Amino acid sequence: MFDRIMFTFIDLFAGIGGFRIGLEQLGGQCVFSSEIDKHAAATYERNFGEKPAGDITRIHPDEVPRHDVLCGGFPCQPFSVSGKQRGFEDARGTLFFEVMRLVTAKRPRAVFLENVANYARHQNGDTLKRTVAMLESEGYRVSHAILNASNFGVPQARRRLYIVGVRSDVESQAFEFPESSNSDKKVAIKDILISNAEACEQIIDRIDIRFDDTKTQSATSRPLQIGTINKGGQGERIYSIEGHGITLSAHGGGAAAKTGAYLVDGVVRRLHPIECRRMMGFPEWFSIDSRRGQAYKQFGNAVVVPVIEAIGKRMLESADLAWKQAEWKFDDSSKARNLETAS
Incomplete structure (x- = not known):
């Protein structure tokens, strides 16, 4: 103290x-x-x-x-x-x-x-x-x-x-x-992740997920979009974990509302509240x-x-x-x- x-x-x-x-x-x-x-x-x-x-x-x-x-x-x-x-x-x-x-x-x-x-x-x-x-x-x-x-x-x-x-x-x-x-120290989304098993409720499994194979997934200090869900609107964009995340939001819709979607070990998912805590430096x-929406x-x-x-x-x-x-x-x-x- x-x-x-x-x-x-x-x-x-x-x-x-x-x-x-x-x-x-x-x-x-x-x-x-x-x-x-x-x-x-x-x-x-x-x-x-x-x-x-x-x-x-x-x-x-x-x-x-x-x-x-x-x-x-x-x-x-x-x-x-x-x-x-x-x-x-x-x-x-x-x-x-x-x-x-x-x-x-x-x-x-x-x-x-x-x-x-x-x-x-x-x-x-x-x-x-x-x-x-x-x-x-x-x-x-x-x-x-x-x-x-x-x-x-x-x-x-x-x-x-x-x-x-x-x-x-x-x-x-x-x-x-x-x-x-x-x-x-350089940080990326991959550095603040928990396992997909721990974040299983955040997994997005849909038939309208598409990836842009022309996008390279090299390390960057900005968000790197690599795919879309549905029409690719707000909350429907997929990002690489080699880059930074998009702005966490208190509001918004879409399959990956409030956090954006990320390709993590072959699985598309939203961020878990624990990962949000780390993204905010808490x-x-x-x-x-304990209520996910409130978190x-x-x-x-x-x-x-x-x-x-x-x-x-x-x-x-x-x-x-x-x-x-x-x-x-x-x-x-x-x-x-x-x-x-x-x-």
């Missing part, structure tokens, strides 16, 4: 805790969490021993402890290309104003937010400009970038917008986003919802832990906050989480 807390943070729109894992691995202590979805909140409580507060619109600032970092992946559906893109006109889109309500009241040293990549293009970029302007009006220097999880040690092509604001009066150095995790100790939804809505950790290091340094690398261990005898300082 750490002998002292390096910094404190609150976890808004917490989902199943991706932000929390990433920042706790840097020595942070979560002092407050909020999540309105009862199923995600149950998964969060099961893993962290803490039941998140519910509807953020009903939370008074006095109920939220003071903290160094405010983080959260506020609802993306109003800005997603798969939704109606109503943005701030959507009730969920207005939840960003709840973030600003707490920023104004609590004045954290740093703000760390995540959303879909389309947020940057929504309404010709005006939505993002408005977001940045609101943070700047509260005295924050704001940076934003679209990063791909494929560059941070997980085999998933997942592009997301990250926004970091550091309060100008505490800024010790200019913030710059990392371009990658600086790891030489540790092996993380307890997954897929929760990982599809989650943040990629290694990306949060990589950005977090830069953010903390910019906000003049100390951090210390740690690693999660799972103690099978006590069934408890332990945080051990890395050597």
Whole structure:
């Protein structure tokens, strides 16, 4: 265990805790969490021993402890290309104003937010400009970038917008986003798989499966489509395990909905929730919802832990906050989480 807390943070729109894992691995202590979805909140409580507060619109600032970092992946559906893109006109889109309500009241040293990549293009970029302007009006220097999880040690092509604001009066150095995790280790879908026997319920056995024999299956850091199911629409494309996976999604249809289909040892199948956990960079100790549909939804809505950790290091340094690398261990005898300082 750490002998002292390096910094404190609150976890808004917490989902199943991706932000929390990433920042706790840097020595942070979560002092407050909020999540309105009862199923995600149950998964969060099961893993962290803490039941998140519910509807953020009903939370008074006095109920939220003071903290160094405010983080959260506020609802993306109003800005997603798969939704109606109503943005701030959507009730969920207005939840960003709840973030600003707490920023104004609590004045954290740093703000760390995540959303879909389309947020940057929504309404010709005006939505993002408005977001940045609101943070700047509260005295924050704001940076934003679209990063791909494929560059941070997980085999998933997942592009997301990250926004970091550091309060100008505490800024010790200019913030710059990392371009990658600086790891030489190359990963592919094949590196995170369980056996087909363990994933037998994910097998897709249909007569309308077709393969493109012209596609080579050499190692690549992007998804490599090698076949189709039915007409090859969304959720009906087959990919090689030599490449990276497509973006995990909380929604969508097709035979391989939410994960895509992969050719694994001669068998076409969806990914198992355990494999989704690994694609999102969650540790092996993380307890997954036993209901398959909920597990897929929760990982599809989650943040990629290694990306949060990589950005977090830069953010903390910019906000003049100390951090210390740690690693999660799972103690099978006590069934408890332990945080051990890395050597």
